[in-house]
Amino acid sequence: MERPFVFINSAMSADGKISTKERKQVKISGSFDFDRVDALRAGSDAVMVGIGTVIADDPSLTVKSEKRQIERKQAGLEENPVRVVVDSNAKIPLDADIFKKGEGRRIVIVSGSASSEKLRQLEDVATIIIAGEDKVDLAAAMEELRKTGINRLMVEGGATLNWGMLSNGLVDEVYTFIGNLIIGGNTSPTFVDGEGFTEKEIMRLDLFEAEGMEEGILLKWKVLPCY
């Protein structure tokens, strides 16, 4: 199977949470880390999030630095990477910031259970990929993204999509910024939620970079193959 090179970038608290129990966004990164995230976006062919993140945060996922936007244009690219949302039932609001802000292509990946009426409406603002019957088949979706020329894909969460991508063996690298705060709560989203691995299935990582940044630390890991 041909798929893009995939990395996940996430910011978490010292206790591994990525937002509050009300799923409210928390500023974990400082300006330095947000700028690093911007550079990662600018260097990617596409940036992907789950529908939970769109509903919770309404992100635009645009490249913020004007210099990077210009550099992308000079390289013959669109100002922003392709913005991709994984949304099995096509719940994404038509007025989401992803559609309203910035230039560039948008892709919504849905499953066979999405309503055809909503898909017709979405076709005006995005390309639709259908993968899977009731729930998006992420492996099939990755193949489709690769076919459309996406070779480097940045995944920006949230917790459930991170699990889906990791547990299906679709991630090459993981970048986690750990900030100087504790969020707590047994229902607050963590870096990876979902079902969780059993002891035998646990995924191993290889740390290849660690860098103190502002009041936190950035860790970069390679995902090791499962045996």
Ligand SMILES: NC(=O)c1ccc[n+]([C@@H]2O[C@H](COP(=O)([O-])OP(=O)(O)OC[C@H]3O[C@@H](n4cnc5c(N)ncnc54)[C@H](O)[C@@H]3O)[C@@H](O)[C@H]2O)c1
């Ligand atoms: N700190 C950070 O770096 C960061 C980044 C992004 C999001 N967040 C936070 O994460 C939270 C959202 O996370 P979440 O877990 O609710 O939503 P999510 O963004 O992970 O989206 C999950 C949804 O994607 C859809 N989906 C479709 N097919 C799937 C599949 N095969 N596998 C997995 N998901 C599939 C499902 O509808 C699922 O509910 C928000 O609170 C947001 O603020 C934090």
Ligand SMILES: Nc1nc(=O)c(N)c(NC[C@H](O)[C@H](O)[C@H](O)COP(=O)(O)O)[nH]1
């Ligand atoms: N890197 C990072 N540090 C954080 O402290 C934090 N809270 C997020 N959270 C991701 C976030 O939940 C959003 O989904 C997008 O970062 C918003 O993207 P835009 O600014 O709209 O382009 N990400």
